[in-house]
Amino acid sequence: MSLKVRDLRVYYRTLAGDVKALDGADFELADGEITGLVGESGSGKSTLGKSLIKLDGRMRYVSGTVELDGAELPVRDSARMNDFRFREVSLIPQYAMSAMNPTRKVGRMIADLLESRGERFRALRPELVRRLELVGLGEQVLGRYPIELSGGMKQRTVMVLSTLLDPSLLIADEVTSALDVSNQRAVAETLAGFRDRGFVKSMIFVTHDVALVNQIADTITVMYAGRLAEKGPAKTVVNSPRHPYTRMLISALPEVGVSHGERRLSGIPGSPPALLDPPAGCRFRDRCPLAFDKCEQEPPFAEVEPDHSVACWKA
Amino acid sequence: MRRYFGRKLFVYALTFFIAMTVNWIIPRFMPGDPVQSRLARASLQSPEASAAMQAYYERLFGLDVPLWQQYLNFWASLARGDLGISIWLFPQPVGDIILGAVPYSLALLLPAILLSWVVGNWFGAYAARNRWLDNTVLPVGYVLTATPYMWLALLLAWGLGIVAGLFPVGGAYSFALTPSATPEFVGSLLQHWFLPFLSLFLVALGGWAIGMRNMIIYELESDYSNYLEALGAPRRLVRRYAFRNAMLPQLTGLALQLGTLVAGSLLTEIVFSYPGLGYLILQAIRNQDFFLLQGAFMFIVVGVLIANFIIDIVYVLVDPRTRIQMQGGAA
Incomplete structure (x- = not known):
């Protein structure tokens, strides 16, 4: 395991109170693994990416540990973290066009x-x-x-x-969002090539784009409202997702070779909960067609089969 | 490169031409007639003597020909480097009077402009990273920039000159002395120089400090700063980059400010009776001295243009983006 994240919580300080953007992330990354971190805007995927390299001024570390290659990553201490940045953990920012x-x-x-x-x-x-x-x-x-x-x-x-x-870990934060489709593919493949050549050991590829991630990532991690919903091998997550949110997310995507003339693509009704004061229990409860009484309690992010974890009571 | 500077020079030449034309027109629109007032001062009794004298003066000052010819004559004599004869200090040539005043103005302006720029930028850059300094420099800066020149100068003259008696409040040196290279005279020069200098320096200081502080904060929040920090660059490197980039607008500001500071020195020189260009302008207006006024304005125009041209060159040296635009490349 090159990366081990345990119960990582990072909140944003606002005048109205803490926004719980990342509320308990538990996951691991194997050597050589590229994980596509997907989720809608505000799901906490960028916050997770940033908190592994540099918390910005508004972010507040609350709890959790991060281990990289067996050594603890001092994510809460920006000064101590400096030794790890660039050498152990590196970042390709969203704003690569203006990064120089x-x-x-x-x-x-x-x-x-x-x-x-x-x-x-x-x-x-x-x-x-x-x-x-x-x-x-x-x-x-x-x-x-x-x-x-x-x-x-x-x-x-x-x-x-x-x-x-x-670096051992590379965080690619929405690197393709400003590019056209053919460049998106090229950039993603270049990054996968970097992994193959050993320039980076493992990678977190933060994006909105499930289709792109499916092409280059080994695993897909789905986030919803500040928590991990599902993480598993890319094929499994795309073809047989276990979390209701993932299922609805995948079914909202157009498929190659399928005519959508007669059938409208289905979206996910409703909107994510406000993270300033999120409801207890499963955060997808209000939008979930499968919700039942037990969803009042928070479902653990548990392994349902080897390398496939889901945070849902019904999974 | 040549095209860029060629275009710049053309714009400067055009500006010079228009400014000089305006300088020529404005005094002639002033109410009153300089020749009549000279005659009145001479208080001649006989009308013939008066008429003869008027004719003499008009021919001397070139006022006996139609206006359009006066205008052409003005450019012709300017091309020969002849600025005319002063009416106020008749019969001294305007060129000599101005050359006598320019050192005083420059000695006042250059240190005040440059020092306030350097010190202001330095303070502002520090204020951007120090809360305590930020809380003191900023309010003081706002008060200083909001203070009218005149008022601050009067306050300084009154407080440090009259009440405290530390500095003299008028002239460029003590009237008891004659100009010479003695330590006594130089001391007197410095003593008289200090208050007008201080007033100009203080008024400009606040604006620079505030501008620099805001620019530094902006640059430190920019993408390239964030990226460097994410890659673990030390604070020192990020600050160095931010400072360098924050200086660019300040350079433009310096060029713009030079023009207004020349006008500012006018008030300062009047308040402290300092015999620079500003003081000359006041006297020229009072005495309807067309030629002195034209000459003084010309020096100001030329000064502002030269300052701008220097800043243009400096800008090309420090900002690669201007260089690329010059070569016709895409920005």
Whole structure:
């Protein structure tokens, strides 16, 4: 197991009180595993991704432990966490297009960053160039300013930079949301390629896009209202989901080769509960067609078969 | 590169032409006639003597030809570097009078503008990361920027000059001395220089500090700062990048501010009777001295244009985005 997350809770501080965006996440990631973390907006998937590398100013760590390769990750202590960032845990941000300082040449910025982390840019440069060429960029990118690069080039540069120190865990936070469909596929495949070449050991691929995740991920993790709903092998989750939310989510997607002329795709009626003061018990209860009395109690995120966990009493 | 600066220079030349034309027109619209007032001062008895004198002055100042010819003559003599003869300090040439005043204005303005810019940016950058400093610098900054020049200058003159008696409140040096390179004279110069300098410095300081503080906070919240922090870059590197990028709007601000500070020095020089360009302008208006007014305005216009041109060059050096636009590349 490269990553072990136990009961991780991270809330957002607001004037009205704590918003329980991540309320008890329990999961593991195997060596070499890519998990697609899916869920609707506000389900806590980005919060989970961010809390594994850097809590932003509004986030408050409440409880939980994170273990990476047998060592505890001090997610609550930003200063101690600094040693792990980039080397052990790295991030490809949602805003890859604007992630680089506009007034610094790309190479200079990378050199500044590496030197400030105690790495020798000179020593790493050949590897950096090799990896840039791997994603179809030349060495000349290093002599350019970010505005001289296209959006896709910036994205690939950031992908190479983020994984340059071969981190154990890579968090890709909605990296495809700003791209067109063909680029989405290319980016996802490049990231899977990074895993195959050993640039990263395991990866959390945060996205809305179940179809894309199905193509590159080994497992799919579904979040709902701040909690994990289901995690299992990608095929299993897509073809025979056990959680009612996952089932409805999958059935809301169009399928290749199926005409939707006569049949409207079904959505999920209702909306997720407010996370400022969420109801007790299962959070999907109000929208769930299978809900019964026991759903007043919170269902545990339990393994229903090997490597397949579901948080539902009826699973 | 050449095209970029060529275009800039053309715009500057056009600005110069229009500004100088306006400078030429405005004094001539002022009520009153400088020649008549000179005659009145001479209080001649006989009308013939008066008429002869009027003709003499009008020919001397070039006022005996139609307006359009006066305008052409103005550009022609400007091209020869001749700014005319002062009416107020007759018969001194305007060029000499202005050259005598310019050092005083520059000695006042340049240190005040540049020091307030440097110190203000420095304070603002620190205030952005220090709550205690933020809570003191910001209110003081707001009070300083909101204070009218005139009032602050009067307050300083009254408080430090008259009540405390620490500094003299008028002139550029003591009237008991004649200009010379003695320590006594230099000391007197500095003593007289300090209060007008301080008033200009203080008024500009607050604005720079507030601007820089806001820019730094904005840059520290920007995507590239977040990304660097997520990759564990030390605070120092992130701050360095943020500071550098926050300086760009401040540079533009400096260029814009130069123009208004020249006007600001006018009030300062009047309050402290400091014999710079501003003081000359006041006297020129009072005495309907067309030529002195034109000359003083020309120096201000040229000063603002040169300052802007320097900032243009500096901007090209510090911001790669301007360089790329210059080469015609896509932004």
